[in-house]
Amino acid sequence: MTWASSESALRLWKSGSLSSNPASPAPEAIAALLPEIAALEARAGAGKFEEALRREVGRRMERLADGVLAYRRHHVHRTLENPPAAWSEGNTRLLDYGATHRAARVRGARAVLVVPSLINRWEVLDLTAEKSLLRAMAAHGLRPYLVDWGTPNAEERRFDTTAYVARLERAVAFLAKRARRAPAVMGYCMGGTLTVALAARQPRRVAGLALLAAPWDFHADRTGQAFLVASGPLLAQVADKVGELPVDILQTLFWSLDPWLAVKKFGRFLGMDQQGDSAREFVLLEDWLNDGAPLAGPTARECLVGWYGENTPGAGKWVVNGRRIVPSKINVPSLVMIPSGDRIVPPLSAAALADPVKGLRNTTRIDLPLGHIGMVVSSRARDLCWTPLLEWLSNIPAKQRR
Structure with a gap:
């Protein structure tokens, strides 16, 4: 245009x-x-x-x-075999990434509940054999269990964030029983926001909380989000009538954050060796970006109007099953990882969880010179993000393990 x-x-x-x-x-x-x-x-x-x-x-x-x-027209498609499901409820599955990895099956390997966003699917955490945070966890001696949210069924289309947090509570209870001790929890993007509520409601079942680019203060920085904020109430009405917020609308919101990104990235792709590794990784990542799931209607309204419009999490007004979620009251050992080049979750929004006054009480903060997606799949992700994350998960204080 x-x-x-x-x-x-x-x-x-x-x-x-x-x-x-x-x-x-x-x-x-x-x-x-x-x-x-x-x-x-x-x-x-x-x-x-x-x-x-x-x-x-x-x-x-x-x-x-x-x-x-x-x-x-590119011939590449994701071919990795997914691990078996250890637990399921509705269309949600818990994929056991340690089931086929010897290092993760040793006695005492720490279980980690990995929670991705409800919108973009989980495959970005397991894109290729070489660029898989989940497989790196298993090779490090951790036992990751990934939440695959699937696509909302008829019942799940009526879910609000309380219903999703309740599902996480049942998943973490299953893991605690299976591992015979509280698992660590890792949340990425919107999944991180949900896991804060999980830790607030079930502190004894969460040994440690790792948050990767998790939004919290939605009014800390609205740069580039004018379209999203302005269209929120209208889109919430669409979600109310349709029962969900369709994928195409969600994609439009993401595109609005950087309208020229398509021009730059597809032009760059055209100049690549189409048979090379860079083109292969571009196609796999683009497939992931274009294969999101619709957002349940009540959750869409809560996020668009409550989170982005009224800043209920950042203002301490987000209520999950009758309980206000206040980070400063959570004393679970926490790691907050903030990518400085993030355009999807402004760094100031994620940094609110590491604030010394209003943030999580027992927190380690790591700032990364990476982007929202780059922190898990870029060429520097392993050294800058994966390594300190895996070390932190492996060294959660023993007193929290019971």
Whole structure:
């Protein structure tokens, strides 16, 4: 839309144009270019600049289309075999990543409940054999159990966040009984927000709490989130009527955070060796991004209006099954990992959980020079994020293990 409107905008702002409108002056940055454009046209001939502009718009659109088509036609698909399910409830499964890994099956291996977001699926944590945080956990001697939320069924379409936290409570109770001691809990993105509520409600069943890019104070930094905040109430009404917030709408919200990302990434993809590792990883990651799950209607309203609109978690007003979730009252050993380049969860939002006054009481904070997704799959993720995370999970104080 921005490219296609360039010709119309030029006619609107050029003095002397039949379409010019004095009541709609050009922005300052554009107004400064108009004399230069006029000088170019004087040398090249009337209409030549507009012809060049039209060609450039076409070139950019064609390159974007070529990049998208190259992705759609690529032969690569995720081929990793998923581990067996140890527990299930509704469409939610608990995948046991230690079942087939010798290091994770040793007696006393610490169980870790891994909770991803409700929106994007869990596969980003197990993208390839080389880029799998879950398999790295198992190789390190931990026993990760991953929450696969699945797609909401008829009953789950009526779930609010209380219902999802209650499901996590039953999952952690199952693990505590199976492992004969409290497991550690790791939450990624929105999954981290839910696990804070889990730790508040079940502190004896959570040995330690690791939070990766978990949003909490939704008003700490709204940079780039104007569309999401403004459209929240309307989208909540859609979720009320449909019973869920469809994937396409959720994708639009993510795209709105960086509208030019598609242009940059598909152009970059077009320049890659299509048979190389970089192209393979791009396709797998893009498949994951495009394969989200719809969000249950009540949960969508709670997030859009309650979290983003009213900042109920950050303001200490988020209530789960009658209990206010207040981080400063949670004394479970906690690790808060904050990627500084995060555009999905602003760093200030995640940093609220490590605040010395209002945040979690027993906290280690690690700031990472990575992005929201890069912290788990980039070339630097293993050294900067995985290694300190695995070490921290392995060294949770023994007094919390009972």
